[in-house]
Amino acid sequence: MSKIILTGDRPTGRLHVGHYVGSLKGRVALQNSGIYDKIFIMIADAQALTDNAEQPEKVRQNIIEVALDYLSCGLDPRKSTLLIQSQIPELCELSFYYMNLVTVSRLQRNPTVKSEIQMRNFEASIPVGFFTYPISQAADITAFKATTVPVGEDQLPMIEQTKEIVRKFNSVYGDTLVEPDVLLPDNKACLRLPGIDGKAKMSKSLNNCIYLSDTEEDVRKKVMSMFTDPNHLQVSDPGRVEGNPVFIYLDAFCETDMFAEYLPDYANLDELKAHYTRGGLGDVKVKKFLNKVLQEVLSPIRARRKEWEQNIPAVYEILREGSLAAREVAAQTLSDVKNSMKINYFDDQALITEQAQKYAQ
Ligand code: ATP
Ligand code: MG
Numbered sequence: 001m002s003k004i005i006l007t008g009d010r011p012t013g014r015l016h017v018g019h020y021v022g023s024l025k026g027r028v029a030l031q032n033s034g035i036y037d038k039i040f041i042m043i044a045d046a047q048a049l050t051d052n053a054e055q056p057e058k059v060r061q062n063i064i065e066v067a068l069d070y071l072s073c074g075l076d077p078r079k080s081t082l083l084i085q086s087q088i089p090e091l092c093e094l095s096f097y098y099m100n101l102v103t104v105s106r107l108q109r110n111p112t113v114k115s116e117i118q119m120r121n122f123e124a125s126i127p128v129g130f131f132t133y134p135i136s137q138a139a140d141i142t143a144f145k146a147t148t149v150p151v152g153e154d155q156l157p158m159i160e161q162t163k164e165i166v167r168k169f170n171s172v173y174g175d176t177l178v179e180p181d182v183l184l185p186d187n188k189a190c191l192r193l194p195g196i197d198g199k200a201k202m203s204k205s206l207n208n209c210i211y212l213s214d215t216e217e218d219v220r221k222k223v224m225s226m227f228t229d230p231n232h233l234q235v236s237d238p239g240r241v242e243g244n245p246v247f248i249y250l251d252a253f254c255e256t257d258m259f260a261e262y263l264p265d266y267a268n269l270d271e272l273k274a275h276y277t278r279g280g281l282g283d284v285k286v287k288k289f290l291n292k293v294l295q296e297v298l299s300p301i302r303a304r305r306k307e308w309e310q311n312i313p314a315v316y317e318i319l320r321e322g323s324l325a326a327r328e329v330a331a332q333t334l335s336d337v338k339n340s341m342k343i344n345y346f347d348d349q350a351l352i353t354e355q356a357q358k359y360a361q
Helices: 017-033 045-050 056-073 090-101 104-108 111-119 133-143 153-173 216-224 245-253 257-262 269-278 283-309 312-340 349-360
Strands: 004-009 038-043 081-084 148-150 181-183
Touching: 004 017, 004 133, 017 038, 017 056, 017 148, 017 245, 017 283, 038 056, 038 312, 045 056, 045 133, 056 081, 056 283, 056 312, 081 312, 090 133, 090 153, 090 312, 104 111, 111 153, 133 153, 133 312, 148 153, 153 181, 153 312, 216 283, 245 269, 245 283, 257 283, 269 283, 283 312
Parallel strands: 004 038, 004 148, 038 081, 148 181
Antiparallel strands: none
16 A cells, blocks of 8 residues: 655644644655655645634735745655645545534544634634534545654544544445554654743744744744743752753754753763752753754754745745645545445446436336
8 A cells, every 4th residue: 555644734824843843854754764655745724714714814924934944844845745725625525525424522522622722712602614623634634545644742633533534434435545644753852842931832823932934043032031940940959851841842852962062061961951950050051052952953944944935936836736736636535435425426327227227117
């Protein structure tokens, strides 16, 4: 069986370092591994509209931002198909049929949707489209017959929902859809990177992000203002590294050889953590090191972005071509789905003959 990847991001803002470690970096590595037959990377504008219906301009403006972030991180349009969700109308049609296979109570139990509803203060006024986005995500994944979906931990319930739809569809209508597997980052710190404010998740919607496109100075300021252990008041106080975003970021981004270059007093992260834990190490020193680590990771990304920014029409052309190619694949799946559901009346000669015979008697 072919090995196919589908993943993507909502164009609700520029991409941040949480996206980078949670998904983007892994995608680039998978792309370059050469072991996948096809890689589809989707800018999920239709999904973004489910909770931004009144801000279409925000979604529109952020499509190019996400595309620039993709290209600057090393996604390569010669190896990966970059597409815009709304340009593939077949996805809506698939969603509509999958809706019959999912109950309202099953959607209500989805923990990610529950917390996102809370975060957005939707409570009693949840848009139906937002409520059903796990179904549309199942359409995205299955349309490309994806076998692997590399995402951050918050997406696990969506993949679970997709698997259920696939099983249900195949058992009712016959083997048609492919059940995908989730692929999470190996590094625990990358599963759900916290915000610079210490909140559980760095998220475009929470304004607690370090963006891939932030300037060197923005990144420095954000790092120096980061939330740390609130009980670590004096340098001499013992500090906590668990749950401390500065150390979580170091877990996510720091390579051991960066110590020799930027903080040679310590051989590795364990030594730095041990010093912080026993006391005598100030936040400022750790933050200055984290800033250097992040700048090393971000500066090549920033430089590549500058180049692509000079060539915006070419970026739109990449998205246009990718969307066209993706549409062909989705149309084939939709046709398979309709055949399995027997809603292919005009192609079904047996049906026409059967009905003709019934009335000929
Ligand atoms: P929004 O607030 O609009 O939902 P978001 O920041 O959650 O935006 P998405 O576009 O929903 O970003 O997520 C894109 C991908 O990035 C998903 O695979 C998601 O799991 C991953 N991701 C998002 N935030 C983080 C994070 N803080 N840490 C690790 N992975 C993340
Ligand atoms: Mg999200």
